Amino acid sequence: MGRMDMGSETVASLRGVRLVYHEPSRETLAVDGLDLEVKRGEFVSIVGPSGCGKTSVLSLMTGLIEPSEGSVKVLGLPPREARSRIGYMLQRDALLDWRTIEKNVLLGLEIRRAVSPESKKKALALLGRYGLGDFSRHYPSELSGGMRQKAALIRTLAFEPELLLLDEPFSALDYQTRILLEDEVRSIITQGGYTAILVTHDISEAICMSDRVIVFSSRPARVKREFYVGLPGSAFERRGQAGFGALFDDIWKELREQ
Amino acid sequence: MSREHFMYLKRMRRGERLTVAARVILLVLLISLWEAAGRLGLADPFIVSSPLRVVKTTVSLYSSHDLFPHILTTFYETVVGFVSGTAIGVAAAVLLWFCPFLRRVLDPYLVVLNALPKIALGPILIVWVGAGPGAIIVMALLVSTVVTVMSVLAGFVEQGNERQQLMQTLGATRMQTFIKAVLPASVPTIMSALKISVGMSWVGVIVGEYLVSKRGLGYLIVYGGQVFKLDLVMASIVILCVLAAIMYYAVAAFEKRIDRRFGRE
Numbered sequence: 270m271g272r273m274d275m276g277s278e279t280v281a282s283l284r285g286v287r288l289v290y291h292e293p294s295r296e297t298l299a300v301d302g303l304d305l306e307v308k309r310g311e312f313v314s315i316v317g318p319s320g321c322g323k324t325s326v327l328s329l330m331t332g333l334i335e336p337s338e339g340s341v342k343v344l345g346l347p348p349r350e351a352r353s354r355i356g357y358m359l360q361r362d363a364l365l366d367w368r369t370i371e372k373n374v375l376l377g378l379e380i381r382r383a384v385s386p387e388s389k390k391k392a393l394a395l396l397g398r399y400g401l402g403d404f405s406r407h408y409p410s411e412l413s414g415g416m417r418q419k420a421a422l423i424r425t426l427a428f429e430p431e432l433l434l435l436d437e438p439f440s441a442l443d444y445q446t447r448i449l450l451e452d453e454v455r456s457i458i459t460q461g462g463y464t465a466i467l468v469t470h471d472i473s474e475a476i477c478m479s480d481r482v483i484v485f486s487s488r489p490a491r492v493k494r495e496f497y498v499g500l501p502g503s504a505f506e507r508r509g510q511a512g513f514g515a516l517f518d519d520i521w522k523e524l525r526e527q
Numbered sequence: 528m529s530r531e532h533f534m535y536l537k538r539m540r541r542g543e544r545l546t547v548a549a550r551v552i553l554l555v556l557l558i559s560l561w562e563a564a565g566r567l568g569l570a571d572p573f574i575v576s577s578p579l580r581v582v583k584t585t586v587s588l589y590s591s592h593d594l595f596p597h598i599l600t601t602f603y604e605t606v607v608g609f610v611s612g613t614a615i616g617v618a619a620a621v622l623l624w625f626c627p628f629l630r631r632v633l634d635p636y637l638v639v640l641n642a643l644p645k646i647a648l649g650p651i652l653i654v655w656v657g658a659g660p661g662a663i664i665v666m667a668l669l670v671s672t673v674v675t676v677m678s679v680l681a682g683f684v685e686q687g688n689e690r691q692q693l694m695q696t697l698g699a700t701r702m703q704t705f706i707k708a709v710l711p712a713s714v715p716t717i718m719s720a721l722k723i724s725v726g727m728s729w730v731g732v733i734v735g736e737y738l739v740s741k742r743g744l745g746y747l748i749v750y751g752g753q754v755f756k757l758d759l760v761m762a763s764i765v766i767l768c769v770l771a772a773i774m775y776y777a778v779a780a781f782e783k784r785i786d787r788r789f790g791r792e
Contacts, residue, residue: 331696357696363689367711376707380699 279345280432280464281307281330286339287489288325299325301489303339307432307466312458314467314475317485318524323468326490327434330466331355344431353381356430358438362421364409370420371396371405377428392427399423399457415446422454426461433458433465439474448505451477455504472520476513477504484523494523576761584762597763601732601743602770604660608667609728609774613721615668616675623676624683624709625701641677645669645731649738658739666738667731671724678723682716683709718782725778729771744770 288300299322307313317323328334329341332348343351356377364373374392378384396405401420409417418438425433438454439447455478458465469475475482476498486493496516500507507513558578565572565580572580588594623630649666656662686709694704736745744763751759 333692333695352696352698355696357693359689359693359696361689363693365690365708365711367714377697380694380697380703380707 278309279306280309280311280343281305281466282340282342283326283329283336284340286329286336286341288322288329288334289337298489300329300336301491303491305483305492307464309431309464310462311481312455312463312465312467312479314469314479314482315485316469316472316475316482316520316524317490318487319470321485321487322490323470323485324436327357327436327466327468330432330434331357351432353428354431356425356428356433358422358425358433358435360437360440362409362417364417364420364424366409369406369408370401370412373409373420374405374424374427376424381428383428388428391429392423395423395426396420399453413446414442415450418442418450419453422457426457426463431464433463435465435467437469438467440469440471447474452504454478472517472524473508473513476500476516476520477507482516482520484520496520574757576758580758581762581765584758585766588762597743597747598766598770600660600740601736601745601767604663604735604743605667605728605732605770605774608664608731609671609725611664612668612671612728613675613724616672616720616724617679617717619672619676620679620683621705623680624705630680637673637677641673645673646734649734652735653739660740662739663732663735663743666735667728670731670734671727674727675720675724678720679713679717682713682720685716686712714785718778718785721778721782722775725774726771729767729774733767 283303283305286300286303286305287298290297290299303326305326315323315326325334329336330343330348332341332352341348344354348355364370365376368376371393374396375384375389378388378392393405396402399419399422401416401423404412404416404420409420412420418441422438435454439450442450451474465479467475467478472482480498482496482498484493484496485491496519498507498516500510500512500516502510561575562578564570565575565577585594588597623633645666648669649662652662652665652669656665690708690712691704694708699707732743733745733748736743737749740746744767747763748760751757751763
């Protein structure tokens with residue numbers, strides 16, 4: 270599926286997107302005049318003040334909600350038609366308690382009716398590769414929070430998505446687990462050559478994980494500024510580097526001046 | 528196993544044995560008090576009966592070949608009422624989960640139906656279904672169905688958005704979401720609904736038998752009361768206790784098995 274080629278193919282694009290939420294008591298302009306483009310192989314973070322509509326942007330990309338105006342294209346298609354090629358990782362792992370880790374990982378394939386001996390083998394190989402091989406027959410309740418979230422990531426990777434959407438996937442974890450998992454997830458995503466969009470409110474997480482950090486304005490959300498990270502090394506190594514602090518300050522200033 | 532852990536297990540087992548022993552002692556104590564009350568003239572055995580009289584009544588019912596027909600009648604009515612009431616209740620809850628519009632429309636009707644004492648419908652049932660076991664079964668069914676619909680539906684709806692959102696992002700159809708996420712997650716709720724509905728079926732059957740019957744434990748109780756044979760009333764109640772307990776524990780055992788199958792102990 271042409272991973273690893275870091276060409277200029279656009280995987281996701283939003284143009285002039287406007288999104289209005291309607292509630293009985295009011296209507297809310299959540300997104301206005303948003304333009305965004307993500308190329309194949311890129312790892313992009315979106316940071317913004319809480320409640321600015323970051324998650325709405327991910328929902329737009331999976332076609333869970335439709336924009337009021339503007340166009341959203343994923344892999345050149347309307348999101349609904351591309352849905353089977355998009356992997357979505359939620360804040361909570363939402364693993365099914367009554368299924369073993371192995372069965373949880375195969376859930377996406379099952380739903381797509383794509384379970385074959387071959388696809389199954391591939392999916393289960395991921396478990397082994399990312400250190401959950403010994404736990405494939407365990408139930409989610411027997412795993413730690415970090416392991417559960419990793420299992421959720423593997424569930425998302427199992428059907429080989431071309432675009433990964435990560436919606437604050439570490440926010441429910443304790444600090445130590447979070448740092449460890451950030452490191453691991455970044456290496457899984459970059460080594461796998463996945464295209465990924467991470468939504469987070471944590472500036473250092475954004476810098477550690479991604480190649481490009483997009484700062485959103487407060488509501489209605491639009492792109493305020495973009496930063497190219499350009500730091501070498503793993504997520505953890507990035508934290509110690511000289512450029513890290515400067516970039517953090519720049520992003521923080523941008524966020525504060527809303 | 529360390530010595531400490533061994534001691535811990537030993538303490539725990541002793542605690543369990545103590546509980547069981549206390550239960551048995553309490554039962555024996557209650558029965559002896561009951562018997563003694565009559566014998567020591569603290570209460571009139573004609574009014575309060577006594578354990579020995581209960582046993583004698585049960586034996587005489589048995590030797591006149593009356594005992595088992597009564598038990599079986601009541602038992603049969605309860606099982607049929609419970610099983611069909613539960614099946615209809617769960618099916619209705621599934622239907623309402625799939626059609627949120629219908630759920631909103633029917634909500635006040637369900638609330639009223641739930642608040643209504645179903646006993647009030649007794650005379651209507653007798654006219655519509657006929658004065659016989661049919662009316663009794665329908666009564667049990669009515670009493671257990673409404674509770675089942677309400678609690679099972681609440682269980683389905685409670686299943687957080689998280690899992691439904693996950694299923695949606697994986698591209699699941701509504702049917703797949705139900706079969707793979709909502710239904711298995713609701714198993715514990717369904718099981719506790721079953722336990723409630725077992726009890727409700729007994730209520731329905733006994734009330735039904737009070738109103739219309741020529742056989743059954745409810746009939747024996749009413750008849751015993753009318754002819755002032757309180758031994759018969761007490762004996763029937765004791766048998767009813769035993770039957771209800773057996774059925775409750777059967778459902779509880781079933782629940783345990785299901786839970787094991789779903790990987791939670």
